[in-house]
Amino acid sequence: MSNMGLELALKRSGIQMLRANVGDKYVLEEMQRVGATLGGEQSGHILFRDGEATTGDGLLTALRVLEVMARTGKPLADLVSDLKVFPADDPECPGPAKDSLRADSGGARGDCSGGAGNSMAMAGWLCVTPAPKRWRG
Numbered sequence: 001m002s003n004m005g006l007e008l009a010l011k012r013s014g015i016q017m018l019r020a021n022v023g024d025k026y027v028l029e030e031m032q033r034v035g036a037t038l039g040g041e042q043s044g045h046i047l048f049r050d051g052e053a054t055t056g057d058g059l060l061t062a063l064r065v066l067e068v069m070a071r072t073g074k075p076l077a078d079l080v081s082d083l084k085v086f087p088a089d090d091p092e093c094p095g096p097a098k099d100s101l102r103a104d105s106g107g108a109r110g111d112c113s114g115g116a117g118n119s120m121a122m123a124g125w126l127c128v129t130p131a132p133k134r135w136r137g
Contacts (some may be wrong), residue, residue, distance in 0.1 A: 005085045
């Protein structure tokens with residue numbers, strides 16, 4: 001799940017954004033499936049498939065950003081000037097267990113890679129996920 005501002009900025013630049021289940025493992029699998037060289041997660045993990053790293057590495061990401069800044073001669077503010085980060089809320093709500101959520105959701109998926117979120121198009125995202133264990137009865 002990413003911020004909708006990122007999705008819109010990528011779209012304006014003609015870059016296709018795909019969704020995968022949460023976790024570096026699943027992002028990497030999707031990248032390999034489609035031949036993508038860049039992937040990431042909301043947590044900030046960025047994956048590059050053009051080297052040996054197969055998990056999110058903050059130091060490598062920072063070096064790659066500095067490389068682009070040096071190559072283009074632009075400051076970071078200019079490179080991200082068309083990115084408008086949308087406000088987001090992630091409330092914790094009690095809910096059903098994961099298996100019943102997927103079985104009874106009418107198409108909404110607990111992994112946020114489709115379902116209810118897609119039906120809202122660009123108006124916003126509705127992400128339905130199982131509640132943390134502390135909420136489960």
